[in-house]
Amino acid sequence: MIRIFDDPTSVAVAAAGLFAEAAAAAMQSKGSFYAALSGGSTPRRLYEELAKQPWRDKIAWEKVFLFWGDERYVAPTDPLSNQKMTREALLNHVPIPPANLFPIPFAASAGESASLYETTLRTFFGAEPRFDLMLLGLGADGHTASLFPGTAALAETNRWVCPCRPQGTGPDRITLTFPVINRSAAILFLVTGRDKAPVIEAVLDKKNNQAALPVQQVQPVQGQITWFLDKMAAGHLSPATGS
Numbered sequence: 466m467i468r469i470f471d472d473p474t475s476v477a478v479a480a481a482g483l484f485a486e487a488a489a490a491a492m493q494s495k496g497s498f499y500a501a502l503s504g505g506s507t508p509r510r511l512y513e514e515l516a517k518q519p520w521r522d523k524i525a526w527e528k529v530f531l532f533w534g535d536e537r538y539v540a541p542t543d544p545l546s547n548q549k550m551t552r553e554a555l556l557n558h559v560p561i562p563p564a565n566l567f568p569i570p571f572a573a574s575a576g577e578s579a580s581l582y583e584t585t586l587r588t589f590f591g592a593e594p595r596f597d598l599m600l601l602g603l604g605a606d607g608h609t610a611s612l613f614p615g616t617a618a619l620a621e622t623n624r625w626v627c628p629c630r631p632q633g634t635g636p637d638r639i640t641l642t643f644p645v646i647n648r649s650a651a652i653l654f655l656v657t658g659r660d661k662a663p664v665i666e667a668v669l670d671k672k673n674n675q676a677a678l679p680v681q682q683v684q685p686v687q688g689q690i691t692w693f694l695d696k697m698a699a700g701h702l703s704p705a706t707g708s
C-alpha cells in the first residue's frame with residue numbers, strides 16, 4: 466500500500482496511528498508487540514508523536530519490546546547514535562520498562578557489536594526472527610537500514626546482523642540483514658523530502674534502469690509493505706501508483 470500525505474508532520478501523525486494499531490493487534494493476538502526502529506529524520510518525528518497524547522497513555526508500553534534496525538558504530542551518547550535520538554524523542558517520555566529495550570551495543574568493534582546483537586536477537590526470538598513491525602527509511606542512493614549499495618551485507622543469507630562500512634565518510638554501521646527484515650509481519654517505510662523523489666520513482670514506478678537498489682531486496686516472505694510518503698518524495702510518481 467502507498468499513501469501520500471501533504472507534509473512530513475502528517476506522515477508522522479499517520480505513522481503513529483499505524484504503530485499504535487499494530488501494537489494493539491499484536492498484543493491482542495499474542496500479548497506483546499515487537500518493533501524494530503529506524504534512524505532518520507522522518508522516524509524522529511514519528512517518535513515525537515508517539516511520546517505525546519493520546520499515544521503516551523493509550524499504548525500499553527509495558528507490552529512493547531523495541532529493537533533497532535541499524536546503528537552507527539558510536540557511543541550511545543554520541544549525537545549520531547540512533548539509540549540516543551530515540552531515547553530523546555520517545556523513550557524518555559513513555560513508561561516503557563528498560564528491560565523491554567534492546568539497543569545495538571557499542572562493543573570493541575562494529576563486528577563485535579553485530580555479533581553481540583545477533584546473540585541478543587537469537588536468544589529473544591529463537592529459531593526465527595519475527596518482528597510485528599519493522600520501520601525503515603530510504604536513502605537517496607537506495608539504501609535502507611544500513612544496507613548500502615555495493616556492500617557485502619546485501620548478500621548475507623545466514624547472519625541476522627552485520628557490520629558494514631558505507632562509502633565516503635562517517636562511522637561504520639551495524640545493520641539487520643534481509644533474512645531478518647523479510648521475516649517481519651509488517652514493514653513501514655517512512656520517506657519524505659524532494660531528494661527522495663527519483664529513488665521513490667525508481668522503486669515504486671519500477672523505472673529503474675540502473676543496477677538493482679538495496680531497498681528492492683525488501684521482499685517479505687509473508688508480511689505486508691506499507692509506504693508512507695510526503696508529496697515531495699512522491700513528486701515523480703505516476704498518478705496510477707500513488708493514492
Ligand SMILES: O=C(O)[C@H](O)[C@@H](O)[C@H](O)[C@H](O)COP(=O)(O)O
Binds near residue numbers: 504507601604
Ligand atoms: O539511521 C539511519 O540513518 C537509517 O539507517 C537510514 O537508513 C535512514 O533511514 C535513511 O538514510 C533515510 O534517512 P532520512 O529519513 O533522514 O532521510
